[in-house]
Amino acid sequence: MRDWSLAKQMLVLQLAVVVVTLAGAVTLTLVQTHELLVEEAEGRVRAVAVSVASSPDVLSALARPHPSVRLQPYAERVRTATGVDFVTIMDTSGRRYTHPNPAQIGGRFLGHIDRALLGETFTETYTGTLGPSTRAVAPVKDSSGAVRGLVSAGITVERIDARLREQIAWAALIGGVGLGVGTGGTWLVGARLRRQTHGLGPVELGRIHEHHDAILHAVREGLLLVARDGTLTLCNDGARTLLGLPPDAEGRHVADLGIADLVQPLPRESVTPPPTASPSPGEPEPKSPPALPRETEPKSPPAPSGEPEPKAVEERIHIVGDRVLVVDVAPSRLGAVVTLRDRTELQALTGQLDAERGFADSLRAAAHEAANRLHTVISLVELGRTEQAVAFGTAELRAAQELTDRVVGSIREPFLAALLLGKTAEAAERGTELVITPDSELDDLDLDPRKVVTIVGNLIDNAIEAAGRVEVCLRADADTFVIRVADDGPGLSDPAAFGKGWTSKGDGRGLGLALVGQAVRQLGGTIEVAGSAFTVRLPL
Missing domain, CATH: 3.30.450.20 (PAS domain)
Structure with a gap:
């Protein structure tokens, strides 16, 4: 058996x-x-x-x-x-x-x-x-x-x-009918069970469960199974770590856990939070769990007539605490399967690569401009106009030195000084004027330089793309580090700008302002937006 x-x-x-x-x-x-x-x-x-x-x-x-x-x-x-x-x-x-x-x-x-x-x-x-x-x-x-x-x-x-004996005959007839009905019902139950278990025995089913449980809890990626009514039916260890879910998360509604936006492919009414009883007089109103911000989702084109529509699999980026997560949502017959991948380290490396690429672009632009000016000086010397060549070269050297002196003289934090020099060259190459305000004054900071560079660099990048003139002010007032980036562009009108996926181009793939918001929260600071001026205050 x-x-x-x-x-x-x-x-x-x-x-x-x-x-x-x-x-x-x-x-x-x-x-x-x-x-x-x-x-x-x-x-x-x-x-x-x-x-x-x-x-x-x-x-x-x-x-x-x-x-x-x-x-x-x-x-x-x-x-x-x-x-x-x-x-x-x-x-x-x-x-x-x-x-x-x-x-x-x-x-x-x-x-x-x-x-x-x-x-x-x-x-x-x-x-x-x-x-x-x-x-x-x-x-x-x-x-x-x-x-x-x-x-x-x-x-x-x-x-x-x-x-x-007459009663025995009737009892035998009734027993036979009951045995036939019971046998038929048992066969139907067995057939259904055979379809559901694919003909596997208890040993095979137990082994499959052990493998499933071992794999489910061993992978670093997060996995969520959400029913159509919005109930979280399965959550592995990776998902608990990435999302900070409590041990009793399974069986609770996703709205109560603050992850309702992860399962947006489900019908909206399916993830509506369950009704809660109104508090008694004198009791404080219960606080709603913080929900992850919702990004703009690009609409897929309709399938051609006569062809089946492709299965919707959504890949989105979510900022959760200090983590950058890639979320894949695959709707299923029972609800949705959500997989989570941690892209925090990759995003940090990508940011460093972008910074290095920016510096390289700045050096290439400077080299290109230096080559043009050197050709001009050589040509003036060849034409016998030595005095004009010396004057031209001296003026260019003075302008470059003035820029370096102005930046390094007011911003004595080496990371930020290097960043501003590179962004100034990049802005000049794009035809944008980048100005360091006279009231900028900054010494060495006791803050994580990577997060500060993330904040300043992304704010300047967004301003350069949106305007023709950008003003940057960096200063330390008492126990607060103030970052102010303003431009002459149209300003910010979308409240979802600090959510993942927002860009001024509206393609749903932006991450800069989301990373700014994440870094500011991690440093315990605040962000103020007034039109096209962004002001960040970080406690020292």
Whole structure:
């Protein structure tokens, strides 16, 4: 049986249960039926015996000579009318006056009569001339209470057994029908179980569960299974770590966990938070769990007519705490499957690469401009205009040195100074004027330089793309580091700008302002937006 599939084992087990149950039920029914038939027979013969013994005609006939002449026809009429097998009337010594077989009249009654002679009516099972029978014996009393004769009425055991055999036939028929229905139902259950388990046995199913559990909790990527009503049905260890979910997350609604936006492909009404009871007077309003910001989702073009629509698999970026997550959502028949990948380290490396690329572009632009100016100086020397060549070269050197002195003189933080020099060259290459305000004054910062560079660099990049003139102010006031980036562009009007996926181009793929917001939160600062001016305050 160990090699049988789970469906086959369940089929055999259920069939065994059905057979044992039906056999027990039929046996119990037959036993109870036999007892009821015996009780019914005892009650009937007792009633007949008592009724005949109480008849005045019987007492009158016993007092006359040759009682059988009157009693035999009477007893046969009573036997036929009541359906008993015999009615025997006898004297106190047990000599019969009546019997279904007239040849037995005058013989001795086979059975006990002692208790009847004492005035008691009783029943017993005894073997007489007609075979084993259930019989009752009642005394015939006169007006003074003296026993003048005896009456016995009985039903043979064979007749009771015949009625029991009829019940057995009906019980067998009903049991057969029940067995057929039970077998059919068991087969249907087994077939359904076989389809659901793919014919696998308990050992294989247990091994699959062990593998599933081991893989589910071993992978670093997060996995969520969300039902159509928005209930989180499965959450692995990776998802708990990436999203900061509590241990009892499974079975709760995604809105209560603050991750409703992760399952947006589900119908919106499916992820509506369940109603909560209103607080009692005097109690504070319950705070809603923080929801992840929602990014703009690009609309996919409709499938051509006659072709099946592709299965929707969404890949989005979410900022959760200090993590950058790539979220894949695949709608399924039961809800949605959500996978999470941590892209924080990759994003940090990408940011460093972008910074290096920016510096390289700045150096390339500077080299290009230096080459142009050097060619100009060489050409002036070749033309014999030495004084003009010296003046031109000196002016270019003075302008470059002034820019470096202005930046390094006010911004003595090396990371930010290098960043501003590179962004100034990049802005000049794009035709944008980048100005360091005169009130900028900054020494070494006791802050994470990577996060500060992320904030300043992304704000300047967005300003360069949107405007022709950008002003940057960096200063430390008492215990606060203030970053202010303003431009002459149209300003910010979309409140979702600090959510993932926002760009001024509206393609849903931006991440700069989201990273700014993440870095500011990690440093415990605040962001203020007034038109095209962004002001960040970070505590020192």
